[in-house]
Amino acid sequence: MKLFKKLLRDIKQSIGQFFAFVLVIAVGAFFYTGLVTLSDNLSAYSKDYFQAHNLSDLNVYYDRISKQDMAELGNIEGINKVEGRYTFDATQSFDNGKAAIKVHSIPVNNSINTPTMIEGSIPSSKDQILLDSHYAREHQYKVGDQIRLSVNDQDVAFTISGLGENVEYAKKNETQNHKTSGFAYVAETGVPRIAGSLFYNEVLIDAEEGYDVNQLSHNIEAQSKNLYVSQISKERTFSYSQLQQTVHNNKLMSKVIPLVLFMIEAIILFLTMSRIIDSQRNQVGIMKALGVKNSSIMLHYMGFPVLVGIIGSILGGVVSAILFVPMIEASNARSYSLPGISFSLSSFSVIPPILFSSAFGMLACYLSGIGILRERAAQAMRPKPPKKMNKLLIERFPGIWRRISYSYKIILRNIFLNKHKALASSIGVVVSTVLLITAFGTQTSLQRVADQIEEVNTYDLKVDYARETELQKVQLPAGIESSYHLSAVPVEFVKGDDHENTTLTVTEKDNALIQFFDENDNPMTLMDSGVLVPKSYADHYKIAVGDTIRIQFTDPSFANKAVEMKVVQISNQYSNPSFYCTIAYLHSFGIDYNPTSLLVKASNAADLTYVRQFFEQDNQVETIADKDDLKESAQYILKQNSFIFIMFIISAVILSFGAIYTISSINIYERNRELATLKVLGYQKSKINRLIFFENMILTTFAVIIALPISGYMYSIIIEALSSTHQQIPDQINMFVLLVSLILAFLLTTLSNLLLRRKVSRINMIESLKSVE
Numbered sequence: 001m002k003l004f005k006k007l008l009r010d011i012k013q014s015i016g017q018f019f020a021f022v023l024v025i026a027v028g029a030f031f032y033t034g035l036v037t038l039s040d041n042l043s044a045y046s047k048d049y050f051q052a053h054n055l056s057d058l059n060v061y062y063d064r065i066s067k068q069d070m071a072e073l074g075n076i077e078g079i080n081k082v083e084g085r086y087t088f089d090a091t092q093s094f095d096n097g098k099a100a101i102k103v104h105s106i107p108v109n110n111s112i113n114t115p116t117m118i119e120g121s122i123p124s125s126k127d128q129i130l131l132d133s134h135y136a137r138e139h140q141y142k143v144g145d146q147i148r149l150s151v152n153d154q155d156v157a158f159t160i161s162g163l164g165e166n167v168e169y170a171k172k173n174e175t176q177n178h179k180t181s182g183f184a185y186v187a188e189t190g191v192p193r194i195a196g197s198l199f200y201n202e203v204l205i206d207a208e209e210g211y212d213v214n215q216l217s218h219n220i221e222a223q224s225k226n227l228y229v230s231q232i233s234k235e236r237t238f239s240y241s242q243l244q245q246t247v248h249n250n251k252l253m254s255k256v257i258p259l260v261l262f263m264i265e266a267i268i269l270f271l272t273m274s275r276i277i278d279s280q281r282n283q284v285g286i287m288k289a290l291g292v293k294n295s296s297i298m299l300h301y302m303g304f305p306v307l308v309g310i311i312g313s314i315l316g317g318v319v320s321a322i323l324f325v326p327m328i329e330a331s332n333a334r335s336y337s338l339p340g341i342s343f344s345l346s347s348f349s350v351i352p353p354i355l356f357s358s359a360f361g362m363l364a365c366y367l368s369g370i371g372i373l374r375e376r377a378a379q380a381m382r383p384k385p386p387k388k389m390n391k392l393l394i395e396r397f398p399g400i401w402r403r404i405s406y407s408y409k410i411i412l413r414n415i416f417l418n419k420h421k422a423l424a425s426s427i428g429v430v431v432s433t434v435l436l437i438t439a440f441g442t443q444t445s446l447q448r449v450a451d452q453i454e455e456v457n458t459y460d461l462k463v464d465y466a467r468e469t470e471l472q473k474v475q476l477p478a479g480i481e482s483s484y485h486l487s488a489v490p491v492e493f494v495k496g497d498d499h500e501n502t503t504l505t506v507t508e509k510d511n512a513l514i515q516f517f518d519e520n521d522n523p524m525t526l527m528d529s530g531v532l533v534p535k536s537y538a539d540h541y542k543i544a545v546g547d548t549i550r551i552q553f554t555d556p557s558f559a560n561k562a563v564e565m566k567v568v569q570i571s572n573q574y575s576n577p578s579f580y581c582t583i584a585y586l587h588s589f590g591i592d593y594n595p596t597s598l599l600v601k602a603s604n605a606a607d608l609t610y611v612r613q614f615f616e617q618d619n620q621v622e623t624i625a626d627k628d629d630l631k632e633s634a635q636y637i638l639k640q641n642s643f644i645f646i647m648f649i650i651s652a653v654i655l656s657f658g659a660i661y662t663i664s665s666i667n668i669y670e671r672n673r674e675l676a677t678l679k680v681l682g683y684q685k686s687k688i689n690r691l692i693f694f695e696n697m698i699l700t701t702f703a704v705i706i707a708l709p710i711s712g713y714m715y716s717i718i719i720e721a722l723s724s725t726h727q728q729i730p731d732q733i734n735m736f737v738l739l740v741s742l743i744l745a746f747l748l749t750t751l752s753n754l755l756l757r758r759k760v761s762r763i764n765m766i767e768s769l770k771s772v773e
């Protein structure tokens with residue numbers, strides 16, 4: 001009990017240092033509990049959601065298949081159940097543009113890809129429709145309203161029977177834009193209104209548990225004969241793959257970012273506890289002389305990091321529940337359509353931070369205290385004998401040494417006399433600076449990702465036409481400065497056993513409305529001799545210029561054709577990466593080029609209004625995208641990720657301040673006798689403060705120089721962990737980030753010195769000078 005009272009008294013005497021430690025631990029616990037909550041909740045929910053609504057294992061596409069032929073597929077080994085449906089594209093026109101809607105028929109006894117009803121009921125008659133609830137909210141539709149869709153140049157009216165969401169549309173598009181895209185379901189009895197008769201063009205496959213889906217797909221292809229067009233497994237669908245990629249990235253972030261923070265905390269804790277025990281060696285000697293066991297003394301000092309770990313971890317968890325979790329919910333709502341998902345922080349999530357911080361603190365206490373505990377009581381009660389001071393290198397040059405003021409001589413001698421302490425202080429600042437550079441660099445990279453969207457796409461309008469439209473024969477309005485054709489072809493990238501859905505964009509070689517940048521961000525143009533590969537794919541699959549890659553066309557019109565393409569260029573594509581090739585290179589494989597989009601650059605702003613109105617009146621045009629859409633896409637990227645990295649920056653600042661303040665505080669405590677001597681010799685408080693300030697600034701300068709190369713390495717590790725084939729993050733730190741981080745490191749050092757001025761003024765000269773006696 002007496003030792004516990006001493007522990008509380010020690011904490012009271014250094015309350016600022018104690019709170020700095022608590023903040024350091026709280027930062028790591030904040031990130032750990034928040035990211036683990038995001039990762040675990042999203043992973044568990046998505047698994048249950050896909051299972052409860054029976055997401056199809058395979059989607060098989062046909063030109064036309066009857067009910068009888070579909071039923072025969074159910075006899076194939078490995079298939080648990082099949083469902084057929086008719087799928088078609090529809091559009092809806094508004095005053096400010098068009099929206100695209102993917103419509104599916106839904107069987108009476110639907111058991112695969114079952115919808116989640118938000119309101120109303122599933123359609124049962126031919127003129128009823130179940131509408132995407134998010135799309136309905138954007139356009140203010142309610143159950144019972146009439147909706148008119150344009151299908152095959154005909155207007156078809158439906159009555160909204162219900163609003164819902166579906167497991168196959170957890171994510172509809174890259175920006176989750178509910179205003180320009182949606183989905184809907186109609187009863188099977190409504191198919192003849194669209195197709196003329198009842199038949200299917202898509203079959204949903206529910207595979208038996210544990211059966212090889214790849215083998216199953218081959219069996220279906222063999223069974224389907226001439227009816228078969230293409231198929232796609234759930235792992236390669238946009239919605240499922242995007243959600244799984246997010247779950248994967250969240251798991252990485254929940255490990256990488258807290259691990260970095262905990263490593264930094266561990267280093268700071270280790271350095272500080274070592275210094276605390278070393279500075280209290282005389283108290284250890286007194287306790288030994290009074291008969292206190294070595295184990296009791298050790299446990300007494302271990303109580304400090306344990307108490308700090310418990311309070312800091314609980315504080316971090318509470319703040320995470322208040323701030324982090326609501327931000328997660330808002331971000332998830334913008335990213336995905338997951339009905340009923342909720343995020344709640346488990347009280348058990350604070351246990352790992354408590355265990356980790358406490359264990360490392362106890363280890364630091366053990367390693368620091370074991371040497372002192374092995375000494376005899378009398379020996380421990382005496383201060384360490386003063387170190388022998390050798391001449392400094394600069395003292396060997398009398399001309400220079402004489403010109404240095406006495407104050408600076410004291411600073412230099414103190415640093416070199418206590419090299420280990422100076423090094424320990426520098427390590428704390430190095431770690432803090434590395435964290436600041438990494439945090440600011442990551443946020444700047446995120447901004448760079450958003451900025452590149454507008455740099456790459458310099459067109460005013462992107463006009464998407466219906467598939468059967470012959471763009472070469474389309475008449476263009478006046479007021480267009482330049483225009484280029486484009487075709488975004490769905491393909492599958494194949495390397496060994498890896499298959500990944502992506503896009504091959506085919507356009508003219510001289511297309512000036514899409515800019516390409518190499519790995520050093522230098523502009524480049526397409527070549528007729530090969531394909532341009534996104535750097536995200538090149539890094540992930542170890543692709544180099546000169547290699548050959550396999551591309552398989554998944555669009556039904558290409559009949560599953562696979563080609564070997566030569567890699568001639570690798571480009572930085574930070575978002576929505578795509579493979580690019582010229583029309584001539586596509587023709588070299590005997591494949592016809594049928595453009596589906598038109599990129600337009602207007603002569604001026606006035607002409608742009610007229611040009612847009614012209615395309616809006618064209619019935620062959622499906623959608624029109626402009627610069628506002630590009631900006632929206634850029635803002636979406638920033639909104640989705642910025643809150644985590646802003647929190648990361650704030651945490652880095654808090655952690656850095658805690659580290660610098662704690663280490664500086666210990667430096668003053670250890671130098672009480674020296675500083676008291678200077679006060680007795682007549683040094684003013686301001687002059688002593690200036691000595692400490694300049695010494696800390698010298699150590700900070702040394703630390704930031706060491707931190708620069710380490711920061712680059714640490715940053716590259718985090719970027720590599722957070723990048724994927726779908727998302728490239730710039731891996732270079734610019735000078736602005738370095739400058740801001742270094743200035744902030746010096747500002748934090750200055751702030752710590754200002755806060756510690758009171759400690760210097762409180763030094764009791766008589767007690768400090770007689771402490772040895």
